[in-house]
Amino acid sequence: MEFKSVVGWRRSIRFFDPWREVEREKIQTILEAIYRAPRVLEIDFVRVVVVLRDELSADEMQTLKTPTTTAQLDMAPVYIFFFADLEAIEPACRGDNFRQLINMGVLNPSHGWTEEFAVGTAGQYIRTILDDEDRVPLRLPVGGDSATQIVSREALRLARTAIGIAQEYALLAAVDEGLGAQLSGVNVGAARGILGFPDTWVPSSPMLLGYHGETIEAGGQRPREPFEEDFFELRYGHPFYREPAVVDRLKAAEMIQDPAPFSWRMDEVRGLARKFGLPD
Ligand SMILES: Cc1cc2nc3c(=O)[nH]c(=O)nc-3n(C[C@H](O)[C@H](O)[C@H](O)COP(=O)(O)O)c2cc1C
Numbered sequence: 001m002e003f004k005s006v007v008g009w010r011r012s013i014r015f016f017d018p019w020r021e022v023e024r025e026k027i028q029t030i031l032e033a034i035y036r037a038p039r040v041l042e043i044d045f046v047r048v049v050v051v052l053r054d055e056l057s058a059d060e061m062q063t064l065k066t067p068t069t070t071a072q073l074d075m076a077p078v079y080i081f082f083f084a085d086l087e088a089i090e091p092a093c094r095g096d097n098f099r100q101l102i103n104m105g106v107l108n109p110s111h112g113w114t115e116e117f118a119v120g121t122a123g124q125y126i127r128t129i130l131d132d133e134d135r136v137p138l139r140l141p142v143g144g145d146s147a148t149q150i151v152s153r154e155a156l157r158l159a160r161t162a163i164g165i166a167q168e169y170a171l172l173a174a175v176d177e178g179l180g181a182q183l184s185g186v187n188v189g190a191a192r193g194i195l196g197f198p199d200t201w202v203p204s205s206p207m208l209l210g211y212h213g214e215t216i217e218a219g220g221q222r223p224r225e226p227f228e229e230d231f232f233e234l235r236y237g238h239p240f241y242r243e244p245a246v247v248d249r250l251k252a253a254e255m256i257q258d259p260a261p262f263s264w265r266m267d268e269v270r271g272l273a274r275k276f277g278l279p280d
Contacts, residue, residue, distance in 0.1 A: 001176050002254075004253040005253065005254035005255065006175045007172070008221070008253070008256065009254065009257075010171055010172060010175045011221065011222055012183070012222070013180030013182050013208075013210075013213075013214065013218060014071070014072045014182060014214075015072070015212070015214040015272050015276065016076045016180055016208070016211060016212065016213045017211045017213045018074065018075045018210075018213070018276070020077065020210065020211040022077055022211070026177045026179060027078060030080065030170050030173040030177065030209075031050070032173075033170065033173035034046065034166045034169050034170050034173070036169070037162075037165045037166050037169045039097075039162070040158050040162050041092060041126055041129075041158065042092060042097035042098055043092040043097075043126070043162070044088045044092075044097070045084035045085060045158070045159050045162035045163070046082065046083070046163065047083040047084070047085050047197075048081065048082055048083070048166070049080075049081040049083070049195050049197065050078065050079075051078070051080075051081065051195070052077065052078060053076065053077050053078065053079065054077065056194065060190070060194050063187055063193075063194075064186045064187055064191060064194070066185050068184070068185055069185055071276070071278050072182060072184060072208055073186070073208065075210065076182075076208035076209055077209070077210045078208075078210060079206045079207070079208055079209070080170060080206055080207040081195060081197075081203070081204075081206040082166050082203075082205075082207070083202060083203055084160065084162045084163050084201070085198070085201050085202075086138070086151060086155060086156075086200045086202060087198075087200045089129075089155060093123050093124075093127040094119065095123035098113070098118035098122050098123065099115060099118050101113075102118055129154045132152040132154050132155070134152065134153045134154065135151060135153060137149065137150055137151075138151045138202065139188075148199070159202045163202065163204045164204075167183055167204070174207070178211075179210065179212075180209075180210060180216070181207050181209050182207070183205045183207055183208075184205055184206065184207075184208050186206060191206075213272065213276065215268065217258075217262065219260045219261050219268065220257070220261055220265070221256070221257045221258065221260060222259075223260065227239075227240075228240075228242070
């Protein structure tokens with residue numbers, strides 16, 4: 001698919017065909033996309049665990065659910081869990097990845113990069129982030145995950161940035177593979193018990209993945225607040241001028257699509273509920 005239509009066709013899918021498996025090749029394609037996402041401060045933060053729903057017990061499925069993640073967890077055949085490993089910061093402090101990129105002509109003297117700068121200045125800069133005195137609990141006392149380790153707030157922010165970028169690469173790759181996907185919160189304490197991930201891994205919302213159980217339009221593109229309230233130029237309060245001709249071009253390229261709700265959406269939702277044995 002063209003990039004603009006991938007963006008345009010992405011929406012959070014909450015009805016999946018529960019019986020239709022996702023080909024392993026498509027899952028790998030999504031992982032390959034994540035693998036190529038940008039890397040904050042050259043830190044190899046991202047870790048991913050792929051879980052096939054049918055390998056979990058009914059009890060495990062139940063404990064993963066939250067008030068906002070219910071039937072879609074039962075329907076999606078694949079879950080892709082994203083993490084950022086805080087242990088990845090330590091090698092970055094030694095400047096290992098910076099040095100590698102210097103040797104490849106990616107980071108260059110034109111921009112101040114030398115071996116000494118990589119280890120002394122840039123590596124040291126990451127060390128100050130890691131050791132920063134502004135510290136917060138790694139685990140929040142929500143979702144059954146009790147507070148323990150205290151970590152640098154800025155390091156945690158970088159880790160979560162890395163996860164967010166990985167999640168977005170995954171979502172767009174899923175759409176490009178003709179799949180439906182949704183990021184969805186799960187009970188982190190339950191996920192920890194099931195997946196057994198290390199304490200240094202920062203968890204986040206997994207991506208539920210499968211073939212669409214609803215139409216790919218899924219009732220239309222979902223609402224956003226007015227463009228002018230979110231995008232500015234020069235200074236806050238001065239909206240970025242939204243050129244109508246560009247909007248028209250993006251409509252033609254399928255990035256901007258008809259907004260929700262389509263006139264038939266509520267009938268579709270009732271029909272889906274009956275088809276999948278869910279409450280309507
Ligand atoms: C990090 C993250 C977590 C989310 N968790 C949930 C969730 O737990 N349940 C849910 O129904 N949707 C969840 N969503 C999806 C949002 O509700 C959705 O993105 C939003 O309604 C906009 O709709 P769209 O994705 O179709 O454009 C999550 C989205 C993000 C980015």
